[in-house]
Amino acid sequence: MKSVFPYPTVFGDIDFEVASVTVDGAPLPYAQVSTTERTVALHRAGREHWDRATLRLKARLPEPELAEGPWTDITCVAVLTEKATNARTTTKLTRTPDGDWHGAIDLFKHHHLRRATVTVNVVGTVDGIAGRLIGSPEQVWYVDLRESTPARRREIEIVEVDFRDGPHDWLRPFQESPWIVETSADTPTVYLNTTAVEGLMEVLCVKGGSAAERVLRDMTAGQIAQDTWTAMFHTAISDLDVDEDGTPVMPTGWREAVVRMMLPDVLPGRQLTDALYDINERRTQGFGWSQLQTAIQYAAGRRSRISKKLTSAVRTVDRAEKSVS
Amino acid sequence: MRRAIPYDVPTVLGSLPDAAVAKYLSRAILSGQEAPPQVALRKASTPFSASEARRHTAPVRQLLDEAIRRFADQRTSADGWLAPRLHATLRLTRAEAADSRLWNYLALLVAPDYVVWRHKGTETTATSRFCGAHYTQTFSRLWWAAELFRDGADYRPVEIACRVQDVLNTTLRLDVIDHRPTALAIVRILDRLIASGTSRPGDHVNALSSAVNTAGSTLVYDVLAPDPGGDGEALLDWMAAAQDAPAVPWERLPDGPDDGSVSARSVDGLVTLFEKLLAEAPRRQRGTAG
Numbered sequence: 001m002k003s004v005f006p007y008p009t010v011f012g013d014i015d016f017e018v019a020s021v022t023v024d025g026a027p028l029p030y031a032q033v034s035t036t037e038r039t040v041a042l043h044r045a046g047r048e049h050w051d052r053a054t055l056r057l058k059a060r061l062p063e064p065e066l067a068e069g070p071w072t073d074i075t076c077v078a079v080l081t082e083k084a085t086n087a088r089t090t091t092k093l094t095r096t097p098d099g100d101w102h103g104a105i106d107l108f109k110h111h112h113l114r115r116a117t118v119t120v121n122v123v124g125t126v127d128g129i130a131g132r133l134i135g136s137p138e139q140v141w142y143v144d145l146r147e148s149t150p151a152r153r154r155e156i157e158i159v160e161v162d163f164r165d166g167p168h169d170w171l172r173p174f175q176e177s178p179w180i181v182e183t184s185a186d187t188p189t190v191y192l193n194t195t196a197v198e199g200l201m202e203v204l205c206v207k208g209g210s211a212a213e214r215v216l217r218d219m220t221a222g223q224i225a226q227d228t229w230t231a232m233f234h235t236a237i238s239d240l241d242v243d244e245d246g247t248p249v250m251p252t253g254w255r256e257a258v259v260r261m262m263l264p265d266v267l268p269g270r271q272l273t274d275a276l277y278d279i280n281e282r283r284t285q286g287f288g289w290s291q292l293q294t295a296i297q298y299a300a301g302r303r304s305r306i307s308k309k310l311t312s313a314v315r316t317v318d319r320a321e322k323s324v325s
Numbered sequence: 326m327r328r329a330i331p332y333d334v335p336t337v338l339g340s341l342p343d344a345a346v347a348k349y350l351s352r353a354i355l356s357g358q359e360a361p362p363q364v365a366l367r368k369a370s371t372p373f374s375a376s377e378a379r380r381h382t383a384p385v386r387q388l389l390d391e392a393i394r395r396f397a398d399q400r401t402s403a404d405g406w407l408a409p410r411l412h413a414t415l416r417l418t419r420a421e422a423a424d425s426r427l428w429n430y431l432a433l434l435v436a437p438d439y440v441v442w443r444h445k446g447t448e449t450t451a452t453s454r455f456c457g458a459h460y461t462q463t464f465s466r467l468w469w470a471a472e473l474f475r476d477g478a479d480y481r482p483v484e485i486a487c488r489v490q491d492v493l494n495t496t497l498r499l500d501v502i503d504h505r506p507t508a509l510a511i512v513r514i515l516d517r518l519i520a521s522g523t524s525r526p527g528d529h530v531n532a533l534s535s536a537v538n539t540a541g542s543t544l545v546y547d548v549l550a551p552d553p554g555g556d557g558e559a560l561l562d563w564m565a566a567a568q569d570a571p572a573v574p575w576e577r578l579p580d581g582p583d584d585g586s587v588s589a590r591s592v593d594g595l596v597t598l599f600e601k602l603l604a605e606a607p608r609r610q611r612g613t614a615g
Contacts, residue, residue, distance in 0.1 A: 005543055051557065075548055081503070085419040086459075086473060088503035089554050090547040108557035110418035123548045131549040133542075169368065170344070184343045241458060241498075 007126045008070055010135030012062025016078075016101075016120045018141055019056045028053070034150035040143045041150040042107075052106050055080075055143070059093055059101040059120050061135070071124035071134055076101045080143070082116040083252050093120065107143060114186065114253075116143040156228060156254075157189040160205075164195050178220075181228045183235035188254060190228055211320065215313045225304030232258045233266070233296055240280050247273070248280040265299035266292065334382055334435055335367065337375045340426030341433060345369035346456040350433070355449040357441035361433045370430055379416045379567040382435050388414060389439045391575060400443050404467060405487030409480035411464065412471035413579035416567045418560065419472065428465040429456050439463065460497040470497055474508050477555070477586035480578045482512040489515060491527035496534040501541040505587045506550040510595035511537065514603065528609045536606040537599055549598070550591035555584035 018040055021028040032041045042053055057078050066074055076093040089111075093103035107116060122135040142152060161168060164175040171191060174180050178196045182189045194201050203209070203217050236255035240248040250256055250272075260272070267275040282288045301307065349366060353359035373380040388410055396403035421427065432440050432455040440463045444454040453461045459469050470493055474486040486492045492515065502508040514533060518526040563582035573579040 007543075051561075077545065077547060079547065081500075083500070084423045086469065086500075086503045087419060088500075088547075090552075110420050110557060110560065113420045113423045121545050121548075123545045129544075131544045131546070133545050170348075182344065184347065243498075 005133075007129075007132060008134075010062060010065060010069070010071075010122060012065045014059070014061055014120065014122060014135050014137045016057055016059035016137055016141075018118065019058045021053055021055050023047075023053045024050045032148065032150055037150050037152045038139055038141045039150040039152050040141065041147040042143060042145050043148045045148065050109055052108055053143070054104050054106050055118065056104050057093065057102070057118070057120070059137075060099070061101065061122060063099050066122075071126055071132075073130065074122065074124040074134075076120055076122050078103055078105045078118060078120050080105050080107060080116055080118050082112050082114070084113045085111055087111040087116070109145070112143075112145055114144070114146055116145070117141070118143060156232075157187050158192065159189055160192045160194055160201065162195050163191070163193040166194075179224055179227070181224075181231040183231050186253070188228065188232050188235075190224060192224075211316050215316045218309045219313055222304050222306045222309040226300050226306055229258075229262065229300035229303045230296060233262050233300065237279050237283060240276070240283075242280070248276050250276065262296075262299045262303065265302055266295045333363065334386055335372065336382055337372045338380045338382055338385075338427065338435070339370045339372035339430045340424065341366060341370040341429040342426055343429065343456055346429050346433060350452060350455055352449060354437065355441075355452065355455075357438070357445055357450070361437050363434070366433055370426075370434065377568070378570075379414075379564065384414050384572050385411070385431070385435060387572065389436050393439065393442055401490055403443060404470075404490075404493065405484045408467040408471040408487050409475070409483045409578055409581070410573045410575075411467050412475070412480070412483075413573045413581060415468065416564045416582075417468070418564070422465065422468055422472070423459070425456065425459075425462070425465070428462045431464045432456065432462065436464075458498075460493070466493055466497060471581075473497070473502050473505075474512055475581050476505075476509055478581045478583040479586065480581055482509055484578070485516050485519070486512050488519060489527050489530055491530045492534075495531050499534060499538045501538050501546065504546050504550075505552050505555075506591040506595055507537065507541075507546050509587055509592045510550075510599050513592060513596050514599055525611075528611075529603065532606040532608045533599060533603045536602040540602055546595065550588075550595045552587055552591055553585070555582075557584070559584040 017035055017038075018033055021033055021040055021042075023042065023044075028040070028042070028044075032044075034040075040055065059076055059078075061076065076095075077090050078093055080089040081087060089105060089107070091103050091105045093101040095101050101120075105118065117140045119136055119140040121133055123131060124134045126132045126134065144150070161171065163171040163177070168191075171180070171193075175193070176196055177193060178200060179190055179192050182191060192201065192204070200220070203213055204220060206213075208214075209217070232254070236251055236258045239251055239255060241251075242248050251259060259276070263272060263275045263279070267278060270278065279292070282292055345366060348369075349362055351359070354361050375381070388407065392403045392407045395406065417427075437455070440454050441450050443463060444450045451457075454463045456462065459465045467487075470486060471480065471483045474483045476482050486496075492511075496502060496511060502511065511530070511533060515526060515530055518529050523529060560582045563584075
């Protein structure tokens with residue numbers, strides 16, 4: 001959704017990229033900066049202790065439009081933030097003769113936890129008011145401190161562990177369950193039980209196999225996915241904070257991603273903020289909460305592509321039976 | 326009188342996962358009738374290394390006991406006294422402070438009595454005071470208030486900010502105060518409101534915070550009031566110095582990490598702008614009786 005500004009803003013494209021990264025002065029391998037994913041992965045095995053990463057940025061603004069437009073004192077600043085640590089660093093970019101804007105921004109490791117966001121703001125004086133935001137790029141860059149491969153999507157963690165005799169005490173009560181989903185931590189985690197169903201792990205983790213094995217693998221994966229989506233959605237909306245006038249605030253981190261992805265399927269045809277308000281009402285007041293479960297189930301099913309998997313499973317079983325008879 | 330704590334406090338701080346809190350935080354604990362189950366919670370937690378002095382619980386525990394003694398009659402006033410001292414005792418990086426497990430550990434294993442003393446309502450304490458968002462949890466809200474409102478090594482703005490609960494309840498959760506000059510400009514105006522004897526400064530602060538936040542979506546404060554940011558190395562030196570540092574003073578303010586103070590010019594510029602915003606901002610309407 002585009003914000004509306006009460007003054008003229010830049011229409012043309014504003015684009016920027018992280019050109020290179022150094023960590024404590026040493027260049028970060030090229031493979032850890034991805035322009036297509038717009039992500040930097042800072043983690044390197046065997047190098048846990050570092051203090052400062054410097055990101056060299058290059059931005060391209062629609063220069064002809066800026067030259068003709070009603071704006072003066074145009075500056076371009078890079079902004080590095082992370083919500084979890086309330087960190088905010090800015091640096092001014094300078095315009096080079098070739099028309100690009102260049103600059104470097106420092107990321108102090110101790111000011112960040114997981115994933116920082118980098119964007120640029122184009123700022124100018126409009127109608128006599130200085131410091132107006134007149135443009136920003138469509139997409140931000142991410143700087144991941146914990147990953148070594150630059151990927152925009154964040155995956156959930158999957159842990160294979162023995163629930164019965166394994167290292168986690170708290171899993172013991174669930175020892176008969178083939179998997180459980182844990183969503184209270186930073187990253188949602190699926191714990192696969194290596195001992196509840198004999199042979200299941202082999203089927204799940206091996207590639208290829210017979211048609212029947214593939215069907216079983218797909219179906220199990222689909223079911224785990226459905227459970228995970230449902231659990232993540234419930235957790236995401238149960239943690240909603242409200243501001244002073246009672247409007248629920250969009251959660252942060254993975255919870256935000258889950259809400260944004262699933263809410264349009266749970267309450268279709270609504271604005272995101274309205275849908276969030278509605279869902280919080282229903283949860284706190286209890287009204288219409290049970291009806292919502294069907295919609296959540298539907299949304300989770302869509303995310304885990306359960307229908308597609310079931311269809312192909314039914315076909316495979318059908319074919320197998322026909323070939324026997 | 327020193328109150329006896331009915332359980333052993335672990336000697337070293339640690340981290341306690343949210344899941345464990347949810348499991349053991351019962352109504353009896355929230356109402357202060359029972360202490361949290363020490364053995365189970367210790368099993369579920371991971372202690373930090375005892376070799377670091379800043380990880381020891383004794384200085385924190387002394388501080389909290391003193392806060393309870395000093396502010397027995399007016400528990401909300403404890404916040405302004407405790408925030409800078411807790412910050413200077415724990416000496417954390419922001420990355421460490423962003424981990425809720427440390428705050429869970431403090432609330433359940435080191436000082437559940439403090440949480441209940443400070444935040445108990447008529448019957449119980451809100452769960453979020455034990456385990457919750459950075460601006461709600463009993464100890465993390467104080468730590469973040471100190472971190473976001475300090476001016477380099479100077480904790481005086483923190484004391485002022487904590488004098489009005491609305492700053493902790495409302496302003497602290499806004500992203501705009503992540504910009505240091507913005508946070509300090511809000512405190513400067515709050516100081517003026519208190520000094521001039523304005524009634525209900527909290528209502529003014531709420532109005533101001535929301536006006537500053539709204540204006541912040543079209544105005545880039547970073548450009549209006551440049552701030553080069555804190556010096557990361559000074560913070561690390563300050564943390565390392567914790568090893569030999571004496572306990573924080575009770576009567577005067579401790580010194581924070583000397584990571585560079587905010588440019589006075591930047592703050593001045595914003596104060597002028599914010600005063601204008603405050604003058605135009607709608608304040609909460611209260612009935613004549615209230």
